[in-house]
Amino acid sequence: MHLDATIATFLIQDGLTNGAVYALLGLAIVLVFSVTRVIFIPQGEFVAYGALTLATLDTGNVPGTPKLLLCFGVAAFLLDLWSWRRDLKVDALLRNIALNLGLPLLIYGAVLYLAPLQLPSVVRVLITVSIIAPMGLYVYRIAYRPLADASVLVLLITSVGVHLAMLGLGLIFFGPEGLRAAPLHDGSFTMGPLLVTAQSVLIYLMTILIMIALYFFFEKTLLGKALRATAVNRLGARLVGVRTQLTGVTAFVLAATIAALSGVLMGPITTIYYDTGFLIGLKGFVAAILGGMGSFPVTAIAAIGVGMVESFASFFASNYKEIIVFGLIVPVLIWLSIGAIHHEEE
Amino acid sequence: MSWEDFMKNRFFAGIAAIAVMSLPVFANPALADITIGVTIPTTGPGAALGIPLKNSIELWPKEIAGEKLKVILLDDAGDPSIATTNARRFANDDKVDVMMGSALTPAAIGAAGVAAEVGVPHFAISPVPPPVAKGKWTFVLPQYSSVLAKRMFTRMKQDGVKRVSFIGFADSYGQQWVEELKNTGKEYGLEVVADERYARADTSVSGQVLKAIAAKPDAVFIGASGTGAALPQIGVRERGFTGPVYVVSGAVTFEFLRIAGKAVENTIFSSGPIMVAEDQPDDSPTKAEGLAYLKAYEGKFGPNSRTQFGSHVWDAMVILKKAVPVALQKAKPGTSEFRAALRDAIESSGPYNATHGVFQFTPQDHYGLDQRGAVLLTAKDGKFQLLPEKK
Numbered sequence: 210m211h212l213d214a215t216i217a218t219f220l221i222q223d224g225l226t227n228g229a230v231y232a233l234l235g236l237a238i239v240l241v242f243s244v245t246r247v248i249f250i251p252q253g254e255f256v257a258y259g260a261l262t263l264a265t266l267d268t269g270n271v272p273g274t275p276k277l278l279l280c281f282g283v284a285a286f287l288l289d290l291w292s293w294r295r296d297l298k299v300d301a302l303l304r305n306i307a308l309n310l311g312l313p314l315l316i317y318g319a320v321l322y323l324a325p326l327q328l329p330s331v332v333r334v335l336i337t338v339s340i341i342a343p344m345g346l347y348v349y350r351i352a353y354r355p356l357a358d359a360s361v362l363v364l365l366i367t368s369v370g371v372h373l374a375m376l377g378l379g380l381i382f383f384g385p386e387g388l389r390a391a392p393l394h395d396g397s398f399t400m401g402p403l404l405v406t407a408q409s410v411l412i413y414l415m416t417i418l419i420m421i422a423l424y425f426f427f428e429k430t431l432l433g434k435a436l437r438a439t440a441v442n443r444l445g446a447r448l449v450g451v452r453t454q455l456t457g458v459t460a461f462v463l464a465a466t467i468a469a470l471s472g473v474l475m476g477p478i479t480t481i482y483y484d485t486g487f488l489i490g491l492k493g494f495v496a497a498i499l500g501g502m503g504s505f506p507v508t509a510i511a512a513i514g515v516g517m518v519e520s521f522a523s524f525f526a527s528n529y530k531e532i533i534v535f536g537l538i539v540p541v542l543i544w545l546s547i548g549a550i551h552h553e554e555e
Numbered sequence: 556m557s558w559e560d561f562m563k564n565r566f567f568a569g570i571a572a573i574a575v576m577s578l579p580v581f582a583n584p585a586l587a588d589i590t591i592g593v594t595i596p597t598t599g600p601g602a603a604l605g606i607p608l609k610n611s612i613e614l615w616p617k618e619i620a621g622e623k624l625k626v627i628l629l630d631d632a633g634d635p636s637i638a639t640t641n642a643r644r645f646a647n648d649d650k651v652d653v654m655m656g657s658a659l660t661p662a663a664i665g666a667a668g669v670a671a672e673v674g675v676p677h678f679a680i681s682p683v684p685p686p687v688a689k690g691k692w693t694f695v696l697p698q699y700s701s702v703l704a705k706r707m708f709t710r711m712k713q714d715g716v717k718r719v720s721f722i723g724f725a726d727s728y729g730q731q732w733v734e735e736l737k738n739t740g741k742e743y744g745l746e747v748v749a750d751e752r753y754a755r756a757d758t759s760v761s762g763q764v765l766k767a768i769a770a771k772p773d774a775v776f777i778g779a780s781g782t783g784a785a786l787p788q789i790g791v792r793e794r795g796f797t798g799p800v801y802v803v804s805g806a807v808t809f810e811f812l813r814i815a816g817k818a819v820e821n822t823i824f825s826s827g828p829i830m831v832a833e834d835q836p837d838d839s840p841t842k843a844e845g846l847a848y849l850k851a852y853e854g855k856f857g858p859n860s861r862t863q864f865g866s867h868v869w870d871a872m873v874i875l876k877k878a879v880p881v882a883l884q885k886a887k888p889g890t891s892e893f894r895a896a897l898r899d900a901i902e903s904s905g906p907y908n909a910t911h912g913v914f915q916f917t918p919q920d921h922y923g924l925d926q927r928g929a930v931l932l933t934a935k936d937g938k939f940q941l942l943p944e945k946k
Contacts, residue, residue: 216765223761230758377598385602386810387782404793479758480782480814484600488756523762527752528725530762 212524215402220520226409226478227492228516229416233471234493235500235508236423237464242502243440244460246361247353250368253490254375255465259341259472260481261379264388266333271324273382274340275317281347282313288351309347316340330393338469345465348375349458357457372487379483387485390476412474419467420509432459492519495534499541588622589879589888592629592645593868594656594666595680599632600755603781603808604658607865608680614851615872620880622888631657638662642669652888652897655871656680658864660727667693674891676898678871680864682731688921694874694901695921696867698911698928703804703825704735706929708743710823713945714799716774718748720767722760722787723778725752732778732803748772755783764790774798780805785814792818799823809859812937823942824932827911829866831932834941840908840927844873848910863911870909877904 234252241249258274265272286309293301316339323336352371356363394407426433432455438446439456447453468490475481475489496515500508515534522533593612596605609628618624627649631638638657645651646669654670654677657663663681670677670692677692682699711719721736723729729752737747749770751763764787767775775791777784777800784806791800800822807826812819828835832845848869853860881900886892905923907914912928931942 216769219765220762223759227759380598380602385606386808387785387814388810389782389785389814475758480785482756482782485756485758488754489758520759520762523753523757523760524766525762527763527766530757531754 216524218401218403220524221517222403222405222409224517224520225513226412226516227519228513229412230471230475230489231492231496231515232509232512233416233419233467233474234490235496235512236420236505237467238490238493238497239500239502239505239508240423240436241460241464242497244436245353245357245364245457247364248361248368248494249464250365250372250487250490250494251348251375252464252468252493253486253488254372254379255341255344255468255486256472256475256489257379257481257483257486258344258375259337259469260390260476260486261383261388261472261483262340262469263333263337263473263476264390264481265383266324266336267391269325269327271321272340274344275313275320277378277382278313278340278344278347279317281344281351282309285309285347285350288355309350312343316343330391334393334473337473338466341469341472342462342466345461345463346458348465349461353461354454354457357454376484376487379486383483385483387480387482388476389480390473392477393473406478408474408477412478415470415474419470420505423505432456436460492516492534495538498538501545588625589619589653590625590627590649590651591653591655592627592641592649592651593654594629594631594638594641594645594662595658596633596662597630599634601633601657601659601662604680604864605630605633607862608658608868610856611848611852611865611868614848614855614869616876619872619876620883622879622883627651631662633657633659633662635661635665639665639669642666646670646673646675650889651675652894653678653875655868660684663687675894676901678874680867690921692898693921694916694923696870696911698804698827698924699922700731700735700803701739702912702922702924702926703929704732704739706926706931707801707803707823707825708740708745710931710942710945711745711774711801712743714774716799717744717746718770718772719745719774719776720749720751720770720772721747721776721778722749722751722753722763722767722791723776724780724783725754728780728805729778732776736776736778753779753786755779755781757786760786760790763787764794767791768794768796772798775800777802777806779803781808782810782814785811785818788815788822789818792820797821801825804863807863807932807939809861809937812934812939819934822934824934824939826930826932826939827863827866827928828930829910830861830863830939831930831941832910840913841910844869844908845910866910870907870911870914873909874901874904874907874914877907 238249238252241247262272262274289305320336348371352367356367392408393411396407398405427437435451436456436459438451439453443453492515496508496512499511519530519534522530595608596602597609612626612628629641631641642654645654654675656666658680660681660683663679663683664687667677667679667683667687667690671690674692679693679695682697683695687693688695721733723732733750749767751767753760753763777787784802788800802822802824804826807824807830828841829845832842832849835842848866849861852865878897878900881904882893882897885896902916902918905915912924914923916923932939933942
């Protein structure tokens with residue numbers, strides 16, 4: 210079977226669309242890693258939650274995620290109470306109640322009220338993101354904050370635990386079958402032999418927009434600069450007054466938001482299962498590794514490359530597609546390990 | 556008691572916690588007479604099969620021929636080693652009279668191995684390959700792919716299909732179907748012109764679809780299950796393929812129709828008869844049990860909640876209801892004599908008119924189903940319909 214120009218353009222388009230989503234996920238993984246040293250494996254679950262929440266909202270039903278958010282909030286609240294058991298201050302308690310109980314309750318109530326109304330798709334997307342984004346906050350509070358100073362290895366194992374827990378919760382709240390969201394915009398146009406759907410254009414635009422937003426966040430805002438400072442040197446940032454807990458939370462909320470948006474973009478072009486997210490996240494992770502877990506631009510370009518390789522591999526050797534994609538890591542790791550000076554984990 | 560004091564009493568708190576957790580164990584009466592051990596994947600990649608099975612087990616009767624039923628249900632997550640461990644537990648600790656499971660083939664093979672070793676009648680809820688089905692103790696509930704395939708290939712021949720592009724799962728399920736197509740399909744004049752694979756979790760099958768269509772086939776054959784089969788179904792239609800698409804039984808679910816939407820036009824599905832029990836002629840041997848099952852299942856879990864997978868355990872109960880009274884004349888449950896008598900009774904008490912066909916087990920054939928275990932369907936307006944026979 211030979212490749213002609215038409216098929217090649219189809220494959221390039223497909224690779225670009227998937228690559229754009231991988232780029233977003235890769236960026237979020239690099240962001241979380243550089244600020245908190247956490248390898249954010251549960252990223253994929255946030256993607257799946259986002260897509261499944263949107264798909265459930267499309268049918269006019271109340272998704273399981275607001276309830277899950279409520280459970281997370283209660284867990285975070287109890288953990289906070291426990292950590293303050295010897296020294297309880299009223300104002301801190303009130304703030305805590307507002308953040309850990311009030312916010313999820315508010316979202317839960319709003320979703321309960323809004324879900325049955327046939328709202329335009331943009332509103333459904335906003336609802337989805339506002340359900341998933343705070344989960345980043347609670348996941349950080351419950352799983353990672355108590356371990357903020359642990360080694361990278363401990364944090365990695367924690368990530369695996371969080372991933373497995375969220376996977377199981379996804380099965381409980383969404384069921385075993387896949388869902389597909391309605392496209393945010395139904396239109397499409399032809400470009401030569403190519404049929405370009407509005408959804409794929411939306412994916413490109415969204416990816417570029419988020420990258421620009423991230424750039425301005427890191428370059429122009431105080432919080433963004435604090436995040437960068439934490440990434441460069443944790444201890445140093447602390448010495449000059451950066452609250453590393455705050456930067457950690459911010460990184461997680463940002464990552465959850467990006468993941469929810471990726472899910473929203475991905476949901477209408479494919480079938481998402483409660484356990485699909487892991488593989489999507491892993492492709493973003495491949496891109497992040499190709500970017501050396503540090504460089505945003507290299508990660509983004511590598512992600513597009515991963516999408517392309519995946520697309521062409523699925524045409525030429527569909528049986529070996531995943532092997533080819535994940536095989537990309539090996540030469541890069543060898544290259545990085547040649548360049549790196551070995552030092553023990555502190 | 557202050558908070559601090561309470562925490563000093565962690566010991567008591569621990570005891571209270573253990574007591575609460577073990578309540579269900581104590582609540583289980585040890586009076587049950589016939590013990591059935593079931594291992595199915597209610598989590599993991601086989602959960603879409605395991606959950607309807609678990610639901611269907613809730614519909615089982617409380618007793619057979621006056622003997623109380625005790626059911627032990629364990630989750631194996633589709634993992635062969637867990638399924639084997641569960642089966643060992645059933646055999647050694649629970650001394651079960653009947654074993655069932657698992658719903659995924661590798662795990663079912665694991666359970667079959669234990670059943671053969673210890674001598675317990677075993678129902679595989681997955682179409683295990685012939686070497687396993689030849690085992691003395693294992694009986695197979697789902698249709699082996701050849702039963703469904705022959706029905707499908709006959710129709711494809713009638714439709715004038717010669718060149719077929721295959722798109723299916725890159726696992727044993729997809730492999731089984733492509734082998735049917737390549738080996739048995741030859742007798743029906745079918746030629747496989749493209750063999751493309753993907754994984755259920757893939758987010759795109761564009762490459763596979765392009766290659767399948769570039770081979771200029773008369774028809775596309777999809778060997779995938781559940782909503783996972785929707786991806787190539789939508790893909791081939793998006794790329795402008797208007798020819799017939801043939802989809803295997805694993806994809807016959809309402810979730811598939813919901814996701815594939817309009818893309819299911821000119822598509823034919825092979826299936827077990829349970830999906831369209833209402834449409835069957837009144838003299839069909841599968842109608843009575845089919846309607847009874849659907850009434851019970853959809854009465855409990857809501858309209859259109861039926862799947863093909865759940866009713867396999869209902870069929871197991873249809874078989875046991877006839878075989879257990881025969882075995883009871885020879886021995887008491889809980890003894891190896893009873894297990895042996897039950898095994899013989901299952902082989903000799905057929906035919907069983909069940910929801911998925913008519914089982915007629917013999918010492919040589921532990922699949923038991925014939926062509927009555929397969930129907931062809933089309934889909935319209937989000938519903939499956941029985942496809943009329945082509946003369």
